[in-house]
Amino acid sequence: MVNRKELRPESSPAAAYGAQVRRSREARGWNQEDLATRMGCSSQHISAVETARKPPTLPFSRKADVVFGTAGSTDSFEREWRNIRHGSLLEGFPEYVVHEGRAVELRLFEIGIVPSLLQTSEYARVLADSAVQRGAITPEQAAERVSFLAQRQAALERARPPMVFVVMDESCIRRPVGGSEVMDAQLERLVAFAAHPATMLQVAPYDIGERRTFDLPVNLLTLPDRSVVAYAESQAQGHLDRETASVLPMLTAYHQLQAEALSQAASVAMIRELRKGTP
Known part of the structure; x- marks a missing residue:
């Protein structure tokens, strides 16, 4: 002693x-x-x-x-x-990531920024650095966020990858982040993502109006046992939901959103027009 x-x-x-x-x-x-x-x-x-x-x-x-x-x-x-x-991450998110790495299907909806799993490292770094400038996180936490995102993206590149469905509000591709070079590379990444056989990319255009079924970003995961969990977050916290009574209506709302959104071909065409500088 x-x-x-x-x-x-x-x-x-x-x-x-x-x-x-x-x-x-x-x-x-x-x-x-x-x-x-x-x-x-x-x-x-x-x-x-x-x-x-x-x-x-x-x-x-x-x-x-x-x-x-x-x-x-x-x-x-x-x-x-x-x-x-993962101390700098929102409550509930680390647990969500564990399920994300096991999921056989991912359904994502995002507003305002490109969904994290589709972000280039440069785009992600700009967002993290912005949080540092606002005093929300430290430079070390910013570096951790970017590194952690790369690990999440790599985890999906496995022998039998999950099917990934993504619906993005039009604001995701029109909001400039990091300047023209960063945005051009990011839009190129989206086009490449849409070409993958295990993905589906759709844009929910502005004129969808009140028919947009979600007002906040939503992630829905189908696990190997075919159960579905949902994850949603606000500015302050994240919430992982496993309750069938609340998750299944969200899955229905996601399907309704997909029906209202542009087709993948029309979505890719819109992204390519933006890359050419067409408003």
């Missing part, structure tokens, strides 16, 4: 994580060597995580959940790791 370092869990999320590891270990009467043996690492590594000298990783967190029996619980180490890793 002579070398026991006092922890300050309130000092940072990593420190709180380390304190949780120590509490869980000591509650079982284990020393650091005992825990290291069970987790297949060194006692020095355990000490570094407990004292926040080394940040936790996802593999470490999953092993800790197995060793301590906390997998899937509200006290799981993986959950704490995700809170640290």
Whole structure:
């Protein structure tokens, strides 16, 4: 006990994580060597995580959940790791991303900006930098957002990719972001996305008027068991909904929106006209 370092869990999320590891270990009467043996690492590594000298990783967190029996619980180490890793993201979004990576179908609707999964890195960087300039996030969090988006996009490029349906309000392609070069590359990306065999891209034109069925962005995911979850967010928070009674009406509204939107061919034609500078 002579070398026991006092922890300050309130000092940072990593420190709180380390304190949780120590509490869980000591509650079982284990020393650091005992825990290291069970987790297949060194006692020095355990000490570094407990004292926040080394940040936790996802593999470490999953092993800790197995060793301590906390997998899937509200006290799981993986959950704490995700809170640290995605601390700058809206509440509910990290959980949504887990489902996104498993989904067999994605249905997306966006207003004002290009849906994140279709954004170029330059477009995404402009949006993140804008948030930094407003003081909403730090430069480090901005870099994390762009990196995290790239990981999400890469996760969809698998051997059997999900079917991705996208309906964008016309404002998404007419709102200038980052200047002409950034927008031109972004519009080119949309055209390429529409050409993929596992995608469908539609623009909901301004003249759809009151027939637009959503006033906020909406994401609907069909999971491997064919259940559907919905995710929607406001400026302040996100909400993941698994309740069939509320999700299925949203799915119906999405189908109604698709029926009112331009066809994919007409949508691509509109995007190509914008690339030529035609209003």
